[in-house]
Amino acid sequence: MNEWLAIVGAGVATYLTRSLPLVVAFRPTERIRAYLEDLPISIIAALAGAGVLAPEQRVAFGPELIAAPLVVAVAWWRRNILLAVIVGVAVVGLARQVLP
Amino acid sequence: MTDPKAPRGSPALLAIREGWPVLMTPFLIGVPFGVLALEAGLDPLQVSAMSFIVFAGSAQFASLELFRGGAGPLVVVATALLINLRHLLMAASLRPHFGERPLAQRLGLAYLLVDESFAMGTGWYRRGGRGVTYYVAFGLAMWALWNLGTVIGILAGPAMPDPRLLGLDFAITAAFIAIVVLAIRGRHEVAIALIAAGAAGLLRGAGLAVVAVVVAGALAPLVTRLWRRT
Numbered sequence: 001m002n003e004w005l006a007i008v009g010a011g012v013a014t015y016l017t018r019s020l021p022l023v024v025a026f027r028p029t030e031r032i033r034a035y036l037e038d039l040p041i042s043i044i045a046a047l048a049g050a051g052v053l054a055p056e057q058r059v060a061f062g063p064e065l066i067a068a069p070l071v072v073a074v075a076w077w078r079r080n081i082l083l084a085v086i087v088g089v090a091v092v093g094l095a096r097q098v099l100p
Numbered sequence: 101m102t103d104p105k106a107p108r109g110s111p112a113l114l115a116i117r118e119g120w121p122v123l124m125t126p127f128l129i130g131v132p133f134g135v136l137a138l139e140a141g142l143d144p145l146q147v148s149a150m151s152f153i154v155f156a157g158s159a160q161f162a163s164l165e166l167f168r169g170g171a172g173p174l175v176v177v178a179t180a181l182l183i184n185l186r187h188l189l190m191a192a193s194l195r196p197h198f199g200e201r202p203l204a205q206r207l208g209l210a211y212l213l214v215d216e217s218f219a220m221g222t223g224w225y226r227r228g229g230r231g232v233t234y235y236v237a238f239g240l241a242m243w244a245l246w247n248l249g250t251v252i253g254i255l256a257g258p259a260m261p262d263p264r265l266l267g268l269d270f271a272i273t274a275a276f277i278a279i280v281v282l283a284i285r286g287r288h289e290v291a292i293a294l295i296a297a298g299a300a301g302l303l304r305g306a307g308l309a310v311v312a313v314v315v316a317g318a319l320a321p322l323v324t325r326l327w328r329r330t
Contacts, residue, residue: 003146006173010163010180011153017184019210021191022198028189035321036185038292040158043183043317045280045293046300047162050312051273053301057169057309064270071274075281082128084281088274093267 063095111229112237115220119238122216126246129157133164134253135260136272140164144254151250155243156214158279159183161272162313169309179314190218197225198232205232212239288324296320 020026028036052068053059067088075084116123130151137147137160154160159180166176191213198209209232221235260268280293296316303312 002173003142003167004149006163006167006176007146007150007153009173009177010150010159011155013177013181014154014156014159014184014187015211017181017187018191018213019207021188021195022206022210023203026188026192026195028192033189034325036189038289038321038324039182039317040186041280041283041289042292042296042320043162043179043313044158044276044283046296046313046317046320047165048273048276048280049297049299049301049316050304050309051165051270051276052297054305054309054312055270055273057304057307059301059305063267064273067267067270067274068277071277072281075278079282081275081278081282084278085271085274088277089267089271091267092270093265096265096267 063092063099066095067091111224111231111234115224115234115238116241119216119220119241122220123238123241123245125216126157126242127249130246130249131253131256132271132275133157133160134250134255135257136161136253137164137250138254138257139260139269140168142167147254148247148250151247154180155211155246156180156184157246161275165272166313169304171309175311175314179317182314182318187213190215194218194221194235197221201232209235209239212236212243214239214242217242288328291324291327292320295323 048068052064055062055064070091071084071088074087075081078084133151134147137150138144142150142164150160150163154163162179162183163176166179191210194209194213198206201209212235217235217239220238224234284290284293299320300312300316303316308315
C-alpha cells in the first residue's frame with residue numbers, strides 16, 4: 001500500500017515539474033536557475049555516497065569503499081557507464097569472497 | 101499533431117533515424133531497473149506501473165535505494181520531486197515551441213518530457229525544425245523502450261543468481277557514481293558531488309537513513325555557493 005502511494009505520488013510530483021511551465025508562466029531568477037541546474041548531480045551524488053559510505057546503514061570501510069574509486073576512474077577514462085558498473089560489481093563481488 | 105509545412109511523416113522518421121543511439125539507453129537501463137526493483141521488494145505490477153507513471157530513470161533508481169532502506173512514501177516523493185525539478189527549466193525552455201497549442205496537447209507533450217527528448221527536441225528546433233511531430237515521435241519511442249526494458253527486466257529478474265554474492269546490489273550505486281562522473285563539467289560540480297556524497301553517507305551512518313539523501317542533496321549546492329562567496 002505504501003509502495004503504491006510512493007509510486008503514484010512520485011509520478012504526480014514528476015508530472016508537475018514537466019507540465020507546470022507549459023501551463024503557467026515560469027521565469028526563474030538566475031539564482032534559482034543555477035540551483036535547479038545543480039540539483040540532479042547533487043542528489044545522485046548523495047545517493048552514491050550513501051551507498052558507498054554506509055551500505056548497511058552505518059559507516060563502514062567495506063568492499064564498496066574499495067570499488068568506488070575504481071568506478072570513478074573507469075567512468076572518467078572510458079566515459080562508459082555500463083563498463084564502470086561492471087567493474088564496480090566485479091570488484092565488490094570479488095572483495096566479498098576474499099575479505100573476511 | 102503534424103505541422104502542415106513539414107513534409108508528411110518525415111519528422112517522425114527523422115527523429116528515430118537520428119535518435120536511435122540515444123534510444124538504446126532507455127532499453128539498456130530499463131532492463132536492470134526491472135531486475136533491481138524486484139530485488140528491492142516491489143512486486144512486478146508495482147515495478148511496471150512505476151515506469152509507466154513516473155517515466156524518469158534517475159528518480160526511479162533513487163526510489164529503489166529508498167525502498168530498500170525502508171523509507172516511507174513522503175521521502176520517496178520528495179526525492180523524486182527534487183531530482184526532477186530540473187524539468188521546470190526544460191519545460192520553460194520548450195514553452196515557446198509548444199505555447200500556442202491547446203492545453204490538452206500541452207499536457208500530453210509534458211508527459212513525454214525527459215532529458216533525452218528535451219535534448220533531441222531542442223536540437224530539432226535550433227536547426228529550424230517546426231511542429232511537435234519530431235519531439236512526440238522521439239518521446240514516444242523513449243517511453244515505449246523504457247517500459248519494454250522494464251518488463252523484460254521483471255521477467256528476467258527471478259532467473260538472476262543471489263545478487264549479494266556477486267556484488268550485484270552494488271550495481272545501482274556504481275551507476276550513480278558513473279552518472280555523476282560523466283555529468284561533471286567543472287570544479288564547482290566536483291565540490292557539490294563530494295559534499296553531497298560525504299554528507300549523505302555520514303547522515304545515513306548516523307541513523308538518519310530515510311532523509312539522508314534528500315537533505316544532503318538539497319543542501320550541497322547551497323553550501324558550495326556560500327563557500328564561493330566568502
